[in-house]
Amino acid sequence: MISQKEKLRSACTPGLKITVELGGLSDKAPTIVVGGDFSKSLIVKEPMVHNQDRSLWAEYMYPGNEATIRYIYDGIVSGYKTEVIRMISSPDRLLFLKYPKRIESYNLRRHKRVSCFMEAEIELNGNKNVAVLEDLSTSGCCISFIKNKKLSGPEIGDEMQVFCPYFTENGSTSIPCKVQRCTEDSRKTVLGLTFEKPSPEILIRIQDYVATILYHS
DSSP: OOOHHHHHHHTTOTTOEEEEEETTOOOEEEEEEEEEOTTSEEEEEOOOOOGGGHHHHHHHOOTTOEEEEEEEETTEEEEEEEEEEEEEOSSSOEEEEEOOSOOEEEETTTSOOEEEEEEEEEEETTEEEEEEEEEEOSSEEEEEEEOOTTSOOOOTTOEEEEEOTTTSSTTTOOEEEEEEEEEEOSSEEEEEEEEOSOOHHHHHHHHHHHHHHHHHO
């Protein structure tokens, strides 16, 4: 079991990818840890937001504003609340945060799935079906759809593509999956799927969603 001291030291790992949520803003933004002083401050790059949102974010990076940080380190979802010290623009655009006093962690390997209800679409053998994503982990998901009696149902071991607007963009990207479990009744099919090497961008979105749900559970 990782000690609190080890968790605190890992928080200032250079290159660690984190998400930042500022008090007063409902959006989160990714950024990267530059370093820090274990007893004083944490230094991160300016949160990466759309150019149109930069001025809004700048208003909330004032000294004393609350900041919530989340990240995944060695398979562990971690997070903490802290405060903004200041934002500087020279010699680089860096955000200084108070070093956390305590970090909460959730093991992704133990917390396999989180419940959800998301619109999705599956593609199997060139045929597409509207579906619902019912639960999710960083390694797979459960998905259900109304049976199409004109088409043969999926079988264990079949490969398929899952499209979900929350994780894939404009239907142009998909999550490659393999069927591990299949249950059917007269109306509905429920599939247990494992992810088959999704793109890093999609995996990060899935990890961030799972981490957020676990952090607030």
